[in-house]
Amino acid sequence: MACLEASPPLDLRATGQPRGRKLPPWRFSLPSSSSCKPCTLVSRQLPICNAQSYADELWVAAPQSPASVRSRLLAAEWEEAKAVLSLFLRQKGLRSTLAARIVNKSDGFIEHLVSKLQIAYRSRYAEGRELSTPEIRDALLPYLEALSKEHGDSLVEVVENFADPFSMERETLSSSMVLTPTSSNKHKAVARISTPTSGGALPELVRYLLDLGMDHEEIKNIVLKFPAFAYYNVERKIKPLVELLLDLGVPRSSIPGIIKKRPQLCGISMSDNLKPMMAYLENIGVDRAQWSKVITRFPAFLTYSRNKVETTVSFLTELGVSKKNIGKILTRCPHLMSYSVDDNLRPTAEYFRSIGADAASLIQKSPQAFGLNVEAKLKPITEFFLAREFSIEEIGIMANRFGIIHTLSLKENLLPKYEFFLTMEYPRCELVKFPQYFGYSLEQRIKPRYARMTGSGVRLILNQMLSVSDARFEEILEKKRTGV
Numbered sequence: 001m002a003c004l005e006a007s008p009p010l011d012l013r014a015t016g017q018p019r020g021r022k023l024p025p026w027r028f029s030l031p032s033s034s035s036c037k038p039c040t041l042v043s044r045q046l047p048i049c050n051a052q053s054y055a056d057e058l059w060v061a062a063p064q065s066p067a068s069v070r071s072r073l074l075a076a077e078w079e080e081a082k083a084v085l086s087l088f089l090r091q092k093g094l095r096s097t098l099a100a101r102i103v104n105k106s107d108g109f110i111e112h113l114v115s116k117l118q119i120a121y122r123s124r125y126a127e128g129r130e131l132s133t134p135e136i137r138d139a140l141l142p143y144l145e146a147l148s149k150e151h152g153d154s155l156v157e158v159v160e161n162f163a164d165p166f167s168m169e170r171e172t173l174s175s176s177m178v179l180t181p182t183s184s185n186k187h188k189a190v191a192r193i194s195t196p197t198s199g200g201a202l203p204e205l206v207r208y209l210l211d212l213g214m215d216h217e218e219i220k221n222i223v224l225k226f227p228a229f230a231y232y233n234v235e236r237k238i239k240p241l242v243e244l245l246l247d248l249g250v251p252r253s254s255i256p257g258i259i260k261k262r263p264q265l266c267g268i269s270m271s272d273n274l275k276p277m278m279a280y281l282e283n284i285g286v287d288r289a290q291w292s293k294v295i296t297r298f299p300a301f302l303t304y305s306r307n308k309v310e311t312t313v314s315f316l317t318e319l320g321v322s323k324k325n326i327g328k329i330l331t332r333c334p335h336l337m338s339y340s341v342d343d344n345l346r347p348t349a350e351y352f353r354s355i356g357a358d359a360a361s362l363i364q365k366s367p368q369a370f371g372l373n374v375e376a377k378l379k380p381i382t383e384f385f386l387a388r389e390f391s392i393e394e395i396g397i398m399a400n401r402f403g404i405i406h407t408l409s410l411k412e413n414l415l416p417k418y419e420f421f422l423t424m425e426y427p428r429c430e431l432v433k434f435p436q437y438f439g440y441s442l443e444q445r446i447k448p449r450y451a452r453m454t455g456s457g458v459r460l461i462l463n464q465m466l467s468v469s470d471a472r473f474e475e476i477l478e479k480k481r482t483g484v
Helices: 067-091 096-104 107-120 122-127 133-160 167-172 182-194 204-212 216-225 227-231 234-247 252-261 263-267 270-283 288-297 299-303 306-319 323-332 334-338 341-354 359-365 367-371 374-386 392-401 410-423 429-433 435-439 442-455 462-466 470-482
Strands: none
Touching: 067 096, 067 107, 067 133, 067 227, 096 133, 107 122, 107 133, 133 263, 133 306, 182 216, 182 227, 204 216, 204 234, 204 252, 216 227, 216 252, 227 263, 234 252, 234 263, 234 270, 252 263, 252 288, 252 299, 263 299, 270 299, 270 306, 270 323, 288 299, 288 323, 299 334, 306 323, 306 334, 306 341, 306 359, 323 334, 323 359, 334 367, 341 359, 341 367, 341 374, 359 367, 359 392, 374 392, 374 410, 392 429, 392 435, 410 435, 410 442, 429 435, 429 462, 435 462, 442 462, 442 470
16 A cells, blocks of 8 residues: 555563563554545554565554444354354364464464454444354465465464553554453343343343253353353353254253354354254265264364365375275264364375375374374374384284274373283284284283183183183183184
8 A cells, every 4th residue: 555654673672671581573554645445454463474564554444343343253153263263263273272272372462353243244343243153264364364475383382472552652552442351241241131120030142041951150151262152142142042942952051052052053153154064074074863972072173164174085085095984984983074174184194195004084084183293292202112123014914904093192101001911921913913902901901801811721812812702711721722
């Protein structure tokens, strides 16, 4: 834009910002020019990203919607932006607890994300219309990905140290553009569901949820987790979802749990998002009769955008999974949809191929393995076996035969079971033939069966010793002992 010009780098000491932070030294200022149309400038330090220019995006037309509607929308989008950032950080390999800590102390960056939503959907805000979860993700995830590519390992530092607007600049903003702090949003939302109407009755939302089987504390916890929920209209938002879930066979008693896990589900348009998405998923093989189990197990399944779902399906097809089996995978493990193709699925598939495993077969046997970080989880398992003189080919065979082997804990599973395996004096090839050994309980299955076998004076291969029922195990021992 012609009226934008760069000002010199900021002196952080003069602004009172903590020294030592590596903040990008760049900002935009608004020169006095009569040629500039009236705009509200969201002025803040921004990380430079070569992927695109964000200068134009800092210009926000003065909002026209009523203050009460705007406040409600900002409360909702604030929580949604936090959820998207948390999801993105987890997709980058961070533990859930670490991602949550980063998000909770990054209010400046969250505010920036919300301002981007206001820009991307300014016409929606002017009409006072809510954004759906897929729309919010579609707006924010590409931006976060661009920042990640530009800043690499320093992305977390950029997020945590993203500067708040300076006090003088804040005073120049329209008061309607200053976001209410998260704690204030939560207090207002809780007050809304706790305050009786003028006639002394409980709010309609509370009455409906109580009738559905929730208690006051559960409703309060939902609102604390997702303040926008307190503003959802019962007739337009909550009831249609409840009726859909009942039609799909979800027991009425399970619906409160679904709403508690994913209250954002109530905010998704039934006609524009939910039903078209379900039709698409059924077309690729998701079993309609299993919707009840799928949604109960993973309520977020239906909150993903069509683009995200199609990208995942396209990858599975590229991997060699048939359309029929794609539906089976998503029915059995809907969590797969939460994994990023570029950050989780593709790197994991490539890694499994590198050790000689069949990635297409593995994702059908153990889809949960594709949500694990290659460096932090998969490679240490491979290195564990390499250090014990297993070849890379043998490790690939073991992965093909026992798909979840790379999901097991080194400390609590593989190490103690391998150490006991050594005491049994079996050749190493027994583990290559039967890696399912690591799936049995050491104390309840392996040790008792081994003690019974040695006590009988016979020797069985691992498969015979562990995989059969107790009755069949005794039959085999008797035959071995008597030679019959």
